[in-house]
Amino acid sequence: MTSCPPKLHSLADLRELQRSMATALMSPLTRDDALRASFKDSAQALIQPRAKLDSFDRLEIYARQYWFRLLDCLYDDYPGLRALLGERRFHQLSRAYLAAHPSESWTMRNLGRHLEAFIREQPKLTGTKQRIAIDVARFEWAQVLAFDEAALKPLNIDKLLGSDPATFTLKLQPHVSLLALDHAIDDWFIAVRNTEHVSRSETSNARIESRALTKTKRVPLPKLQKLWLVVHRSGTDIYFKRLDREAWLLLHSLSEGKTLLTAIESALADATFDRDWSAQVREWFQSWAALGWFTH
Amino acid sequence: MHNTSFPNLGVGIGLRVPHYRHILEKKPVCDWFEIISENFMVDGGRPLAVLDQILEQYRVVQHGVSMYFGNADPINREHLKKLKRLVKRTNTPWLSDHLCWGSVNGRYSHDLLPIPYTMSVAKHTAQKIRQAQDFLEVPICVENVSSYAEFKQNEMTEWEFLSEVVERADCGILLDVNNIYVSSQNHDFDPFDYLRAVPHHRVGQIHIAGHRRYDDIILDTHDHPVPDPEWALYAEAIQHCGHVSTLLEWDDRIPSFDEVHNEALKANQFIHDHDLVPA
Structure with a gap:
């Protein structure tokens, strides 16, 4: 599991944060299209929880978007x-x-x-x-x-x-x-x-x-x-x-x-x-x- | 940079594949089209052939999705060279891309990921926008993205970050009122606070679009008409920024050209109302 700096003091810290998030997003989803539970710690280190959704749920939205977008592309091509x-x-x-x-x-x-x-x-x-x-x-x-x-x-x-x-x-x-x-x-x-x-969507993320x-x-x-x-x-x-x-x-x-x-x-x-x-x-x-x- | 650097082109729509035939055959009146730069950063074939036909009839502005100013990685020079070739082809009066990151260590998410809002990241991001602007020799507007997550590492609000970046980069803002609304709902802030806080003189373009509401989140889907709360934000934006080029994005479940265009033209009512308000 990647570590994520609690504060960003340098470009290296930013890169580490981005690497940590990208690792979670690009890791294969579960059979149910969920983010793997092993990324709970990463999510908590990265993402602010709010009443409606916790850190993990919010990170999972991006993970699902990543996979569905790329799968869509192969599907079309x-x-x-x-x-x-x-x-x-x-x-x-x-x-x-x-x-x-x-x-x-x-x-x-x-x-x-x-x-x-x-x-x-x-x-x-x-x-x-x-x-x-x-x-x-x-x-x-x-x-x-x-x-x-x-x-x-x-x-x-x-x-x-x-x-x-x-x-x-x-x-x-x-x-x-x-x-x-x-x-x-x-x-x-x-x-x-x-x-x-x-058909494929364009700028909607x-x-x-x-x-x-x-x-x-x-x-x-x-x-x-x-x-x-x-x-x-x-x-x-x-x-x-x-x-x-x-x-x-x-x-x-x-x-x-x-x-x-x-x-x-x-x-x-x-x-x-x-x-x-x-x-x-x-x-x-x-x-x-x-x-x-x-x-x- | 002041928004006088960005001429008011009126109300336009995003150029999308399902409308190509209608546009090329019927040549409908439309103030301007926004193209996704990446769709035309190719070496040949149908995309460029269509673009050249469009350019004969219409004003086109480039909008990008992969400059990733917030990446820790340095700006991709080869990408910039391709982009500049397209800039020369389209004669775009400005170009826009998102205030986001999207790739790290050479791996691409193809998403518009939120940036951690800190001063050091703002400086880094602004420096990259300046580099791109200098190389491309055309004004740049950066667009606020919709987001579903905020970093724990944040030290300021998104609108403070946006303001810091554009002042340091001396660039314009593509103010996406849909994205402000979506993020405000997802992160519990008042979208009007955001609108009031950004440097209005830097707003060179406005985006409007539809979104989709789920139980716990609103997603920036661009697959619906613009909802009323967003029109209210748009009206407020016009009050602050004045006449600014406005563009409707509709990217999924795309209806006919006329339906999309008519939705965009609703913006004229708010522009008209603004003109009636005494100074």
């Missing part, structure tokens, strides 16, 4: 995972995740940054659906990035002409994510999204009631299928685009900073000879450049 796992199991996953990964950013937009890794590390929380859950978490995080990452000045395709492919490199736009998935998440997600409605668990409409699980996917933004809308394996590998190599020549060679290393790859690669680049995916 991960409709796919929620549909996959069911409300109850998603809620358990979210609580465990937030306990392990408190927010480290001023914006809640980044809250799910470690969710995919957490699902990998904690297989019990998703059980037999772990593999699908990993795919869905990656797919939904890619949408977070596609929503508001930068669209830098796109590279003119003419720049490619006359460049030396052995030295020429380019970058993908920050809003573009390349995903190699084991399930047909894209079609499945569209079915899920059609059952969803998203009150959130005292836990969101009621609701029964969501069941959508059949995504098919087992190797998928080479790009999640990106065009204008202000988010799109998912399936690619050929070779096309995805080519983009992936470029995104890792490989030269054009190396990227093409590694992408086509296992390619069959039944296609005109030269024409195909040219067509890909024209299409990707038109979508504005390349930048310097």
Whole structure:
């Protein structure tokens, strides 16, 4: 249990008070959404009791607000995972995740940054659906990035002409994510999204009631299928685009900073000879450049 | 800093996602919009596209929720840089954020937590507001938050603390009369004492909003119309502060644009009544 100075003489004292309160707020609630009784001493050291509510009750309001606000954020940002796992199991996953990964950013937009890794590390929380859950978490995080990452000045395709492919490199736009998935998440997600409605409060600092668990409409699980996917933004809308394996590998190599020549060679290393790859690669680049995916 | 640093923009409302389409398509008359800075401190995509369309038609003022002037931790320079980029985009005449803390040792509560009201904390907080104001090159108003807890370490009242901070920081006040009312009920003080004590010449903006009453506590939910006791406080605030830009916040269970806007426009009656009172 943290100690809290009875008087604040210095910045260190203020930090200690804030650390003490944050420890209480960010500690997992009980099954009944209550602040753990072990924080009674902290509450008494920190909070002035009044007739209506004692110190503990007042600290508990903030603890509940903290948890409900962050749980709400994951609830809104991960409709796919929620549909996959069911409300109850998603809620358990979210609580465990937030306990392990408190927010480290001023914006809640980044809250799910470690969710995919957490699902990998904690297989019990998703059980037999772990593999699908990993795919869905990656797919939904890619949408977070596609929503508001930068669209830098796109590279003119003419720049490619006359460049030396052995030295020429380019970058993908920050809003573009390349995903190699084991399930047909894209079609499945569209079915899920059609059952969803998203809203979130903005500057009110009150959130005292836990969101009621609701029964969501069941959508059949995504098919087992190797998928080479790009999640990106065009204008202000988010799109998912399936690619050929070779096309995805080519983009992936470029995104890792490989030269054009190396990227093409590694992408086509296992390619069959039944296609005109030269024409195909040219067509890909024209299409990707038109979508504005390349930048310097 | 005097409230002449903050032009009276009239009566506005908070810009919220459910109203985007109505505003962009119908272009309703509205004196001004307040945006949540953090919703637009992004590098691209729909938020900035919508904002740019709004800026073509309306005056916009930025309101933040994550500067956390009361944090023990130093001010986040990267955050300030992002904020300044947005300030340049919106040309906001001032910007506001809360007199609160919200993160420690790099962990964020995403809440507006009350500050312990002591002189040393007031000095520390004022210094951070000055730093932000100097960097952002735009006047800052700090908003009093609603609270459900008071620290045992407090050495002064909230209004004494607020006054101390704004005088030391030489900044404005965003006087949230809803928050004064909510806190007065939760901590058993007279909200009119609060209103009378703050330096009125520093009030650059007023917030009004609804709240929700429970058995033992009132929560700052922003999901109801403004209740009568709060309008009475607003009327008193206008008496003291004069014509000040007024903004209605409605953040949850948001009704139509017209309903929200009409609720905000009720403020004009109190402003009109104030004008009828002989000096």
